[in-house]
Amino acid sequence: QVQLVQSGAEVKKPGASVKVSCKASGYTFTSYHMHWLRQAPGQGLEWMGIIFSSGTKTRYAQNFQGRVTMTSDTSTRTVYMELSSLSSEDTAMYYCAREYDATYRFDYWGQGTLVTVSS
Amino acid sequence: QSALTQPASVSGSPGQSITISCTGTRSDVGGYNYVSWYQQHPGKAPKLMIYEVSNRPSGVSNRFSGSKSGNTASLTISGLQAEDEADYYCSSFTSTYSYVFGTGTKVTVL
Numbered sequence: 142q143v144q145l146v147q148s149g150a151e152v153k154k155p156g157a158s159v160k161v162s163c164k165a166s167g168y169t170f171t172s173y174h175m176h177w178l179r180q181a182p183g184q185g186l187e188w189m190g191i192i193f194s195s196g197t198k199t200r201y202a203q204n205f206q207g208r209v210t211m212t213s214d215t216s217t218r219t220v221y222m223e224l225s226s227l228s229s230e231d232t233a234m235y236y237c238a239r240e241y242d243a244t245y246r247f248d249y250w251g252q253g254t255l256v257t258v259s260s
Numbered sequence: 261q262s263a264l265t266q267p268a269s270v271s272g273s274p275g276q277s278i279t280i281s282c283t284g285t286r287s288d289v290g291g292y293n294y295v296s297w298y299q300q301h302p303g304k305a306p307k308l309m310i311y312e313v314s315n316r317p318s319g320v321s322n323r324f325s326g327s328k329s330g331n332t333a334s335l336t337i338s339g340l341q342a343e344d345e346a347d348y349y350c351s352s353f354t355s356t357y358s359y360v361f362g363t364g365t366k367v368t369v370l
Contacts, residue, residue, distance in 0.1 A: 176359075185263060186298075186306065186349055188359040202358055203261075236305060245294035245353045246311040253305055 143167040145237055145251035152257045158225040161254045163237030170218045171196070174240045176247060177211060177222045179233040189235075192220055194242065227258045264289065264350055264362035271368040277338040280365045282350030283331060288360050290331035294353035297326060297335045301346045309348075310335060337367070345369045 148162040163175065177189040189209060190201035196213035210223045220237060235254045238247035265283040272278040282289065282297075289295055295313045298306035308317050310326040313333060323338045333352075337344055350362035 185364045186351070186361040188351075188361065200357060203356075238306075244311070245292075245359075246296045246308060247298075247306075247351075248308050248311075248317060250305040250307075 143239075143249045145239065145249055147235075147237060147251040147254045150255040150257070152259065153227050155228055155258060155260055157227050157258075158223060159227060159256050160221055160223040161235050161237075161256070162219050162221050163251050164217070164219045165239070166218065168239075171215060172242065174242065175211075175213070175220045176238045176240060177209075177235065178238060178247075179235045180253075181230075181233040184233075189222070191240070224256075227256075229258050231256065232258045261288075261354060261356065261358060261360045264352060264360055266348075266350060266362040266365045268363070269366045269368065271370055272337075272340045273370045274340055274342065276340050277336060278340060278367065280335045280337075280348055280350075280367070282333040282335070282352075282362045284333075284352055284360070285331055287355040288352040289328065289333050289350075291355060292353050293328070295326070295328060295333040296351045297324075297333075298349045298351065299344075299346045300349065306349065340369055342369050 144166045146164045174193050176191045192199045192211040199211050213220045237251040270278050293313050297310040299309050300306045313328045314326040325336045327334050348365045
């Protein structure tokens with residue numbers, strides 16, 4: 142069965158960086174793109190960007206340009222999202238979600254990783 | 261990219277039907293048939309309920325249906341059940357190759 146398992150909760154200080162992982166299993170890893178989204182406490186969902194199935198091409202939401210980096214390790218079937226220059230406004234649940242090629246929908250989601258930014 | 265507009269809350273009694281609207285622009289909802297709907301229970305990850313405006317993934321109840329007219333998409337839940345109580349979000353692909361989500365709707369089963 143398809144599973145996306147994310148790394149555990151993180152607490153970071155303002156100005157620091159965080160790197161969240163998402164390990165995939167149960168499907169052909171290289172056939173699916175992976176997206177990252179986040180949800181601040183009590184708020185809605187926000188799309189952060191995509192790493193394409195090739196593992197080398199990415200596209201980031203304008204709000205995160207210059208601050209986010211998404212990478213992929215095919216050998217371990219793991220994708221990563223690193224967010225830098227953290228502020229309290231980055232406190233949120235971060236999700237990975239997969240998309241089959243050009244279907245524009247997120248059919249499976251990770252369980253989420255809570256990132257708390259606090260001094 | 262501004263969030264798509266959804267009503268903050270919708271309620272209904274068991275067995276009734278409710279409809280949630282999702283209003284965007286020609287650059288997102290109105291321009292593409294790539295509108296999805298997600299259900300989110302408290303403390304859980306979102307779950308895909310509808311894709312490409314009106315298609316249901318395997319395993320999703322046929323009580324859930326979707327439609328679109330112009331810049332507004334809609335999700336209808338018929339035969340409302342207690343388990344349907346959750347937050348619902350619409351999402352659309354956009355002209356800038358990004359995704360925008362709705363503001364979210366809390367569905368309450370009375």
